[in-house]
Amino acid sequence: MDIKRKDVHNSDTPVLCQACESRHRGVCGALTSDQLLQLSKHSSRRAVEPGTELIGESTQIKNYSNIISGVVKLSKMMADGRQQIVGLQFAPDFLGRPFRKENGVTAEAATEVKVCSFPKTVIERMIGEMPELEHKLLEQTLDELDEARNWMLTLGRKTAGEKVASYLLLIATHAFPENETDTAEFELPMSRMDIADFLGLTMETVSRQFTKLRADGVIRITNNRHVVIPEITRLSDRAGF
């Protein structure tokens, strides 16, 4: 596993987990600063490169993590290699399946990812002691369930064109949580293959749909990853809602 030295802290030194102070959706948003300090004694931060497997589908879970930055893809694979990405997680989401030994999905870094991890035992004890923490977890889980169900509509009933438009809107929304203007500009966090695995399509079909959006003047792409959407309402018309 590839760990950048500068981002690694010895897990015995008390480190204030910075991710947990800032935003609303991470596990630690529910904690007081005292509790945070407690947790920090057991936490360790690290940064990993794109492609690094953070959690295996049927490996034992030894620790839970908060995502500090980057995008994590959750995926499932069939015996013959067919793959489906079943969710994306952004900072400051919580990573891990509580109350189970295995978590049923593979978590893999899509971009460079920084995480802040705690041992399973510590976090599960804290859940038992602090109802606010469990409440936070319930809220995130309910949000993830809503997202999963939204995506099921996309997978089951949308055309390739609508799927790609929906994907771009999803990423644009996460890149600019409260965008006022009608223009969006961002880096795609995933390869064409990953996008295909997320949309239940092939790489080639995704590529053709990008080409069509480009030809129609709805989007502009440079370096394969950098996207500009001048009028995002024009794109959402194509997503089919």
Place this chain on the structure above:
Amino acid sequence: MDIKRKDVHNSDTPVLCQACESRHRGVCGALTSDQLLQLSKHSSRRAVEPGTELIGESTQIKNYSNIISGVVKLSKMMADGRQQIVGLQFAPDFLGRPFRKENGVTAEAATEVKVCSFPKTVIERMIGEMPELEHKLLEQTLDELDEARNWMLTLGRKTAGEKVASYLLLIATHAFPENETDTAEFELPMSRMDIADFLGLTMETVSRQFTKLRADGVIRITNNRHVVIPEITRLSDRAGF
């Protein structure tokens, strides 16, 4: 709304909610008998016919329910009428989206359904007071999320044949939670159209796949709804895992 008289109780009379005593996954499994009695004062039971809408996609939620018996389908619809069933709920699941005014999906009775409902205000107060209740909710929500993600793999990556086999296995599993033998026999809780909407297919394709399974001797069907699967392992080979 069609309510069978004999199943309706006046919500002012204290009624012990029987659904809540028996099984493990409903909300009330976490409650003591005293708490149950409390809740019963505000609960009302009713039975509805197949097709009855229990919760609208964007209607205000006034109450939450436990499913006592029957199957409830959760679905989403696009502006042009395309529909996707995003989940099935069986007794003793909890029905409703806590902490939100709207719940984003339509809940509709697939079979005859009996539910036990409580006002939103009562249950949300109880959640705040009783951590066990919130824990129960978190566990159900996590299970539903696992199921949703499993189904995303089915929707995105399986063929029509594999989808239908997966559906039959899902229903067989819920009909016989711990089936020892290799034979399964049950009633399909949904029409061909519903199954299609669940699998992201058309009615015709579902029908053809049933015909093929019948021709291959994997299943037997009578009255369109009654299914016998002599060797369920032979079916799961076709589901693709």
Place this chain on the structure above:
DNA sequence: CAAAGTCCTTGATTCCGGTCAATCGGAGGG
């Protein structure tokens, strides 16, 4: 029992997206 209705099945044809294969283009290395 006929008529109508609902749900399901079957057939003929079309078309969207998959498959297979060639090519492009930027990044990096000798």
Place this chain on the structure above:
DNA sequence: CCCTCCGATTGACCGGAATCAAGGACTTTG
């Protein structure tokens, strides 16, 4: 600079599921 590598694009063709259209089985109604 050429060469290779890798991801993305493009093209030709194919196939699985959708679409359109009948027809069948069963139930309900008068």
